[in-house]
Amino acid sequence: MGLHLRILLSVVTSPTGELMTATTENTTHSHAPVAQAAQPAAQAHGQQHPIKLYLLVWGLLFFLSACSYLVDYFDFQGYLRWFLIVVFMLLKAGLIVAVFMHMAWERLALVVAILLPPLAVLVLMAMMAWEGDYTNYLRVIFFGA
């Protein structure tokens, strides 16, 4: 435990740690030249990735959309339907966020700040599913529908 803290501290205060305090073009930091030299070329000129990668993701999104459409076309029902819909949905969402929105190349600090908070929505979803179920139960009991 103590060792872990020390490693953590050493990273924060180490010369390599300094690298991260100076970054993109608009920061005027004393270590800026060092940082610029250390950064990969793609970083210095923004997010540039091979067009081939975008075309591949485009194709995959087309394929996955076709798959989710076929779930409806072939009229799958029950748990199989819901499972397939959710899997294709999450795969598509992941591809869009990771590649098209460049999340795969961002620092973990940004990834965590952006992707973790929306998970709180799952709590609201669980509460409202409970509530919706209860309302439905009351309606069946009292209105005999």
Next chain:
Amino acid sequence: MTAEPVTTEHVTTELNLRSSLHGMVADWSSDQRSFKSASWGKAMMWIFLVSDTFVFSCFLISYMTVRMSTTVEWPHPSEIFALEIGGKKIPLILIAIMTFDLITSSGTMAMAVNFAYARERRKAAILMLVTAFFGAAFVGMQAFEWTKLIHEGVRPWGNPFGAAQFGSSFFMITGFHGFHVSIGVIFLLIVARAVWRGDYDVGRRGFFTSRRGRYEIVEIMGLYWHFVDLVWVFIFAFFYLW
């Protein structure tokens, strides 16, 4: 255990710092700014998109709640959004076309960002115009869909197919999404014009903020546009397919 030399950690590579937990802690505990790889413009767009995520989540969760709580049968989207093509009724075909249309616009937008950073401004501007065209086509198809449903008697307070909440959920969710697409198309046209003229090369000041723009604006615009596509992925799954 403490005999382990700590110095090995000093040779942590840049890549490790970018993706590791240590790097994240270092970023957050450092001076001035936490998002080292994102400019303030990009970070603010991401934060706006997170807040927008919550807006759309609330819509979809309220839709889930009313759908779960109603005792009346929910209308079948598969049949309601079917179109007759060549005398054959194809289920959900309009929505499928809209989905492919929006994905295509996302693809052209991603390439526009690439060309903008490569300073090939004509190509970037043309790809943005293509993106705007697909966006406008999407809104057009949505207008067609709304018109069709309204003619069939779907209203926010009721419809001839089943549970009354179908109409309010439909108009609210697709309406807000269509509004986002429309705003996106307008801003795509504005940024495409600036890129075409070379505003970001000569440092011309923008009409709105009076600040000099950079080609990064194309990427930030792209983030918004991909988000609109992302929201549609969830609407397609939960509203149309479920």
